[in-house]
Amino acid sequence: MGTVHLQLRHSITNMEVKTSKDHLKIHKLKKKVLRKQVRAQHTLMRHEGIECISHATQSLVIANAGLGNGMSRHQLLRMVEEYGLVETLLMPPNKPYSFVKYGTTEEAKKAFDALNGKEVTLEDFGQNIVLYINFVEKVFWENAAPTSLPPGIMVIENIISPEEERRMLESLDWTADEDIQNAQKTLKHRRVKHFGYEFCYDNNNVDKDKPLPGGLPEICDLFLEKCLKQGYIQHKPDQLTINQYEPGQGIPPHIDTHSAFEDEITSLSLGSEIVMDFKHPDGRTVAVMLPRCSLLVMAGESRYLWTHGITPRKYDVIQASELGQKVGTITADVGDLTLNRRETRTSFTFRKVRKSPCNCIYPSVCDSQKGQQRQIEPSFPHSEMEALKLEQEYVHKVYEEIATHFSSTRHSPWPQIVEFLRSLPKGSIVADVGCGNGKYLGINEDLYMVGCDRSKNLVDICGEKNFQAFVCDALSVPIRSGSCDACISIAVIHHFSTAERRLATIRELARLLRPGGMALIYVWAMEQEYKNQKSKYLKEKNGSKDKEEKISTGVARTPLSDQMPDSSSQDSARSDQLLNDSKDKGCDAEPVTDSRLPVHTNRTSFHSQDLLVPWNLKGGPKKKGESTDAVLFAAGSKESQELSPVFHRYYHVFCEGELEAACRSLDCVRVQKSYYDQGNWCVVLEKL
Secondary structure, eight states, X not given: OHHHHHHHHHHHHHHHHHHHHHHXXXXXXXXXXXXXXXXXXXXXXXXXXXOEESSOOSEEEEETOSGGGTOOHHHHHHHHGGGSOEEEEEOOTTOSXXXXXXXXXXXXXXXXXXXXXXXXXXXXXXXEEEOEEEEESOOOOOXXXXXXXXXXXEEETTOSOHHHHHHHHHTOOTTSOTTSTTOOBOOXXXXXXXXXXXXXXXXXXXXXXXXXXXXXXXXXXXXXXXXXXXXXXXXXXXXXXXXXXXXXXXXXXXXXXXXXXXXXXXXXXXXXXXXXXXXXXXXXXXXXXXXXXXXXXXXXXXXXXXXXXXXXXXXXEEEGGGTTOOOEEOOOOTTSEEEEEOOOEEEEEEEEEOSSOOXXXXXXXXXXXXXXXXXXXXXXXXXXXXXXXXXXXXXXXXXXXXXXXXXXXXXXOOHHHHHHHHTSOTTOEEXXXXXXXXXXXXXXXXXXXXXXXXOXXXXXXXXXXXXXXXXXXXXXXXXXTTOEXXXXXXXXXXXXXXXXXXXXXXXXXXXXXXXXXXXXXXXXXXXSEETTEEOHHHHTSOOSHXXXXXXXXXXXXXXXXXXXXXXXXXXXXXXXXXXXXXXXXXXXXXXXXXXXXXXXXXXXXXXXXXXXXXXXXXXXXXXXXXXXSEEEEEOSOTTOOOEEEEEEEXXXXXXXXXXXXXXXXXXXXXXXXXXXXXXXXXXXXXXX
16 A cells, blocks of 8 residues: 555656646747747837837737748638638738738737747748747738839730640650750750750850751741731741740849840740749839740830849749739739749740841940940939939929920910819919929919929019919928918929939928818829820821931921920930930030930830930020030031030839829828829829
């Protein structure tokens, strides 16, 4: 009996020791989780500005459960929905955390208790991670502004059928002897075949004197005929590169060599969708979804100026709602992003070999033009100082020079702006910031209107009409804060050369308004063809070949409509004729980068958001040295010795949604209305 008693006591003691050890282990584990949880709080605050709180709310931030570390939306949503109704799940791109908002605080507390410190396996990677959770006051994430496709890009979905895709893929023999012509060449990151001409990766060029035998494969003939017939491509290619990419492989960012190939480059995606990354020299990036069986066409700016590449990774961040099949850009909609596993993709890239040197409008990135003394366009600004200098030379000075002629083309008010001004209450105080010649200052005699403009000569014209106006910069208007019932800014903000300066002008408009006050903003649109309707700017382009030939020699002069925002009153010659002597004429802006601004051809679609727009000054020549940015060219017959100055004004034309997104980024205003009006994006704001 005593022995049994001792054994029982010994067993109880062992259980107590074991329980004590378990408690200690649990205690240490809880301390570790708490330590990691606090560290996650500090990291979120230090790097992201996200403040975690100690009391329970409906909203949680979950560290280690984000797109940036391999958590898919599907897995996370399934996990958090176990504990209650999920109102919002936000997964920012490339971030290792996510936000979740529950219907009630009790549901959020339940999820917090169950998931904080929990180890889970990433389904798509087979890797274990530990979740660390904190409460936040509210779930909020400001999406990036919507991005448009780079100018010149077209993506045609379902260009071929699944059966045609199967036949094209089956026609490829990747196991053939590498010694035969056209066979697989050795590349570190992918398998490749060449047809027509071999692309030399050591110098990114082709040997135009050594075509490969056989030309392009017969399997491509019907496809290319279809593309030509539908107008997707303009010229039949004579070079084809076929690449096969396994998941995780990619291609480095590059621009196809200008001198090697013509403008148009097309790529057919087979086997799998892919996200291709495009980057402008000014730093803008656009991720473009290329669905399976789609055709990418790159022309103009997207072909010559933007780099394109495929980031080597096994997963792409895509729009969840479209399951990876959405044509267009991948926008940072954190409520609709997930991960998509890559599969083996084969691309057919078609090019037309160039037979003569390239003479594009992007000489800074053109190998045919490098080293030539063609110092023409100014560079895109990369600092406040450069922005000031660009605007001084290509906005302020120009409008001082062209003020009288410009005013003579600005006499018809735009109907929707008139409607806005006439809708304001009697006695309202209204500021026209960037009033030009004051054509809106006398629209409604029941208003007290005052105008301001950067151009003294335009303000003087306002004075001649007995309007109240003064000289100032739109970034700093000497009017007391909150003193205006309304403001208008018509065709002004697009002359500021950085996103920060454009946003600052909107903020300055808001400062002038009283709470409840309204502002109307107009900017020139990148999209001059909208909802299948061409803007008046495009419609009034001279149509006949004869007239176009005259324009290109500087002979024809066709007045533009007053409906265009600050646009030239004559059509212009092309940039290489307009600017061949700009340095001699005093254009002293020093190029600081290779991102030079192209010169727009009036009455044509825009191919770049940042550009120079010509203004042909009417009314006689200027004296030599009178302007630092005027360029002269012969305007008449040989007998005529008269020279017509051409000035170039800087513009940033806005893509759809860009102006509205900039306005929404200010917490002091609310966007009441946004619309498109004859080639302009327009917003009505209300001061909060």
